[in-house]
Amino acid sequence: LVSACIQLLQAYAPFDQMEAESLRFLAERVKLAHYPKGALILASEMGVARTLHIVQRGQVRVRRSGGSSSAESASITLGPGSCFSIGALMAQRESSSAYIARDEVFCYELPAEDFFSLTQKSTVFNLFCTQYIAGLLRQSQQQLQLQFAQRAAEQKTMNSPLARVITRDPVSVAPETPVRQVVELMASRHLGSMVVVDSGQQPVGIFTLSDVLKRIVLPGASLDQAIEAVMSPQPRTLPLAANAHDAALAMAMHRVRHVLAVDEGGRLKGVVSERDLFKLQGAGLRQIRHAIDSATSIEVLRHAREDVRQLALTMLAEGVGGQEITQFISTLNDTVTRRIIELNLDRHDLYGIDWAWLSFGSEGRDEQTFTTDQDNGIVYICTDIMDREQTQLRFLEFARDVNQDLDKCGFPLCK
Template sequence: MPVEALVPLLEGATQRRYAAGQVVVAPDDGPVRHLWYVRRGAISGQQGLATMAPAGFQYEAGDLFPVGAVTGERAVTATYRATQDTACLLIPAALVHELAREHPPFADFLNRRMLQFVELSRRAVQVAYSSRTLAEQSLQARLGSLTRAQPFSCGPDTPLSEALATMHAHRIGSMVVTGPDGAVQGILTRHDVLGRVTLPGLPLATPIGAVMTAPVHQLTVEHTAQDAAVLMSRHGIRHVPVTDGGRLVGVVSERDLFSMQRLSLKHVGNAIRAANDVATLSLVAQDIRRFAGNLLGQGLGARQITEVISHLNDVLTARVVELVAARRQLDLGRACWIALGSEGRGEQTIATDQDNGLVLAEEAAGERAAWLAFAQEVNHALADCGFPLCKGGVMAMNPSWCLTTQEWCERFARWIEHGAPQDLLNAAIFFDFRPLAGDAQLVEPMRAFVTRRAQAVPRFLRQMAEVALQHRPPLNWLGGIETTNEGGREVVDLKLQGVSLFVEAARIYALAHGIEATSTRARLQGYAAAVGVGEAESDGWVEGFDFLQYLRLRAQIGPDRQALGPNQIEVRSLSDIDRRILKEAFRMARRLQQRLELDYLR
């Protein structure tokens, strides 16, 4: 904005000095009439929201306050006091409002929230939805903080008699086999002993290296308990070695996670895998939704919850595919079931319909009718499990989405070359594809093809940006949230007006920079690293996206889930802190869109 636009603020401002300890403004003063600009000294805010921060809010030379009270035309919620001899400029609120109306960049500046406010918002949400004990022992805890005892291990030449005696004496369920450098080479668990030692009748002098499981699924101290739980569920294992710098430092067991969180991720996963019919799977699917509600109540964040939901939905879908393929005597080595949309991105919430397709091997093209019948049965089975059929027909049983690898690539090329409205809509759904069941190698050429062709047609990326920018965050010129009246409730659509803005921008940048990840978080982080975006800005994008996803989960699990749409939330039902961070999330979406606009539409 032009420098001269700020002149009225300076001409209308007055200067005032405050002695150390003097109150500058307090809640009893009523609606604030000025915006304070600190020229020298420091001001602290205490009481109200500020008491949640150890030292309150500290404003120093160059800071403005109280922005929220001025834009909201209300009294402050904290008492502001000079902590030393301080000089401030007092800018009339009327001038601030007038300048914000005339200059959107200034309105955007006013509505930025300091990272302290963001942190307070998170704390308040955690206080409201999780107990202190569960907060301390969360699935978000790093494995380095959980593996305290020195793990038992041995070399590959150790006799079974010695290894089993150690396991029995110390009542441990596994023995990790390591090399001289401490690197994990294998593992033997109690579960392995029966099938690998007892039944074959191996002598106990046999080296453990001859019967150990190798290679071993392992994690590092930087991974979380969430990562360990997902790994155990995905591979049906009970013990995960933990390393630091390549050396074994601990072992996390299934029992450790269950006793820590009283969660049953692996239990639900195993129940899905053990199901022998769709009727049983439909019952287990209800456990996924209840489990997600438990995770929300324990204070987990959106990323962890959506990852767990998507993982369990993956397991359930794969099981349905396996059951139907076996019944129809079809070889899954000749096809691959792919997830699209939010499932392809691993970002499913509770309310989700089906978006899927089928990739056929070239030699299976002549069996298309059989595969379409298979897909129809799978789609309807998934509907029985609580995943409604896609109203737009984006499902594998649609002949348009049951194609060979070559046919998929040709379809993608046509969308990119033509760029018609329907082509752009299809790209937004299908370019988030991810293999779920069958031969994943059939899908590998498709990802490289899409990226290469999109980069070769800049016009296509521009068209995708134009579509993405048709929807804007629901913020007015003062930074307030613009709502829609739905039956007397002032609501916003968290998906259409929030989450989708991040998803679409991330997809465009991923295509433009050859980022193969499908999740929005990974795409944003990959783009930021590729072009050198500052950590504060890129973290803001991710945090804004995560918070919107979190509110979506609350809306779908909370008491208003029947009264409103699955992605709608009543703004007046939010706490003051929730509203503040929601505005910040929308502002982050606006900043990301501004970057997209500069990159593709300038």
């Protein structure tokens, strides 16, 4: 049986080039398994792959993850000499595809432990597996590039009419509304501006977050006065049919950060902010870095983190290499982490203590991808004159707040 197995395998790559001793090692350890027509040989629901399959006779249909029994899926077929589950075996995970017997199938099956031993024994087989994995990675990158390129083509552009740029219904108040109520509404809705409209829903003014500081806080103005006393009158408006370019031009010409979209009757239909246009143009590295460095709240950092992700997806669609993308993501994620630490230092008294925040795992290796969790720690010096227990509690409270803010910004806690 061993000789018959060797003779059959030598008709197919990579076994035709495999060292004689290694080929015999393989033939002595495989078992021949039979699968009737339609039988499920391997699938993700079977758990972590524990066997290398080599088709001895028959044909095996491959159904990709999320695929159906369509003609396209059915056309992916493996014949005698074909190997499958190499990627799942090497990653020690479940198979991402389902393998089904198209007719009566016989497979040589090699246990995972012997599979890994064979990769150590045989240079030929090791190279074959490495090239196989590299091929899978190339296919995955091509599929992702196609997916994100299609998504990018569907996304809004600067030629989009304002009706498409507006993402939510406008929030407005009447001119007699007290300032206190307006500020509370802006805070609860996370709004950067509030539009003031008349009884016909036509804009008569706008009040922004910067106005809160300049017109309320610094002058010590009353919060009980009507919003019309402190709003900016005659806000810039554009018809819904105008495009994002028109809005950008209006902002540049009039030095404003918001343009109001109105219908044919002049009624408010939406607000277009400078940030909305920033997203359409595609955030660049310099702009994102500046936004992170100057962020004064976790909400701003949360938006910046999403900009990092979107820019990375754009880079992937444009064919930028995986190593460059992971370094780019890791660098900007480090910047976000550093800014979160700085913001939390304002609320924690660690003055006079020598300490450092440590990043482990993929962040420490500059290998972060689109989704990553937290893996960090703190090292500090506790001198003889310091209360060791109290110092530890201070750092634990500080670390907890930083971890929670990182979680809010898209870095989930490590589980």
